[in-house]
Amino acid sequence: MKNNPFNICTFDPESNCKDCNNKMIINCKSDKSLQKLSVQIHLSLIIIALIGLLATSTIVNNWWIVIIYILFVILFFFVIEVRLTCSHCPYYAEKTKRLNCPENFIAIKIWKFNPEPMNRFEKICSVTGFVFIGGYPILAQLYGLYYFITQYTNINLIIIIGLAGIFIATIIILLLFVSLFINLFCIECINFSCPFNKVPKEIRNEYIKRNPILKNAWEKKGYKF
């Protein structure tokens, strides 16, 4: 109970896991190997995006292009997204200073746990944030390529090939990010109200019914089992 003030089965060593139909079906216990994989997937996308944005900033001679992205990534992953999405997740209910879920062991818990499902506004903002994380580097790099071709008098083919290579690599890594995330995390994640969650309703219901704090909060918001 020490670290489990909301009595969530995920943190309860005595929860009746062996009789639970959800055992091994959802990510209801934290897993270090998934945490590492999640960090690698996020870092791959952010690193390739930063390489593309650094190249774009150099060509356009405007460092705000890369600075805006760095500031947004830090703010989004450590403050905004944690409030919008993670604060509703059962993993956020553990009484610890940092998150310790299958996807994140870095973010500090600055918000309160909210057992209610995410509302529409939170879902829209969360999706918009991810669209920005993926879309901004692609649009900025396209602009950089256009700028180089139209504004530079000495057009160097090697630079164009280099820029196009980074651009294509960014798109490929973005597609891999989306596909890996959906197939490895979203289909088993216990943050059931997240707009990316893909867990079937019967599995979701079993977990929620097992955890009265969630059941009461979801029912209060009109959820029907």
Ligand code: SF4
């Ligand atoms: S849902 Fe809860 S009770 Fe079922 S296996 Fe996971 S932690 Fe155990």
Ligand code: SF4
């Ligand atoms: S929503 Fe995802 S990243 Fe956030 S606490 Fe839950 S499992 Fe972790």
